[in-house]
Amino acid sequence: xxxxxQSLQSLIVQEGKNLTINCTxxxxxxxxxxxxxxxxxxxxxxxxxxxGGEEKSHEKITAKLDEKKQQSSLHITASQPxxxxxxxxxxxxxxxxxxxxxxxxxxxNP
Amino acid sequence: xxxxxQSPSNKVTEKGKDVELRxxxxxxxTALYWYRQSLGQGLEFLIYFQGNSAPDKSGLPSDxxxxxxxxxxxxxxxxxxxQQEDSAxxxxxxxxxxxxxxxxxxxxxxRLTVT
Numbered sequence: 001x002x003x004x005x006q007s008l009q010s011l012i013v014q015e016g017k018n019l020t021i022n023c024t025x026x027x028x029x030x031x032x033x034x035x036x037x038x039x040x041x042x043x044x045x046x047x048x049x050x051x052g053g054e055e056k057s058h059e060k061i062t063a064k065l066d067e068k069k070q071q072s073s074l075h076i077t078a079s080q081p082x083x084x085x086x087x088x089x090x091x092x093x094x095x096x097x098x099x100x101x102x103x104x105x106x107x108x109n110p
Numbered sequence: 111x112x113x114x115x116q117s118p119s120n121k122v123t124e125k126g127k128d129v130e131l132r133x134x135x136x137x138x139x140t141a142l143y144w145y146r147q148s149l150g151q152g153l154e155f156l157i158y159f160q161g162n163s164a165p166d167k168s169g170l171p172s173d174x175x176x177x178x179x180x181x182x183x184x185x186x187x188x189x190x191x192x193q194q195e196d197s198a199x200x201x202x203x204x205x206x207x208x209x210x211x212x213x214x215x216x217x218x219x220x221r222l223t224v225t
Binding site: 030033035040042045065088090097099101102103 | 158
């Protein structure tokens with residue numbers, strides 16, 4: 001079955017700095033979601049990537065899917081306190097299950 | 111409704127009691143999912159519904175867990191004889207249809223504490 005790894009459990013950056021969060025798959029990704037979760041809340045959909053080499057941006061967040069479709073990255077430019085939260089990648093886990101990585105907790109220090 | 115609604119938002123129960131968690135999906139969404147998120151853990155897939163049907167129940171942690179969906183809308187997740195290891199946040203999500211092309215919309219979850 002599909003497994004998604006987010007090797008960074010926690011990331012602390014200074015406000016205004018750029019950062020990248022990665023998500024690696026054990027198998028080819030035929031579609032990948034990025035979600036954000038704030039404490040006590042559900043997950044908020046950010047972006048979906050489907051094609052190798054695809055890149056999407058929303059405000060200061062850019063997500064990419066590599067050509068081999070086994071790794072995705074989420075890049076935040078000029079980070080702000082509002083970017084703080086847990087970022088999770090999700091994908092089709094086979095057997096009609098949508099699975100998620102463990103998440104990367106992002107803290108923005110002023 | 112405007113979003114996925116879950117109730118209760120918090121539930122504290124004694125070990126051995128049964129609990130019922132409710133999920134109201136976005137109107138018109140045919141697919142509905144239940145996940146569990148334990149402290150320090152990722153999202154654990156439990157079960158999904160296509161309409162009222164749950165094709166695969168193997169993700170449910172034990173036979174104490176059951177779920178149903180009626181009228182293609184509201185779903186309930188029932189945990190019988192709760193144990194302390196059941197303590198977690200239970201998240202429900204819905205999507206227009208099942209599949210990678212249809213993003214999931216999550217509720218805020220039910221935080222279950224078993225004492």
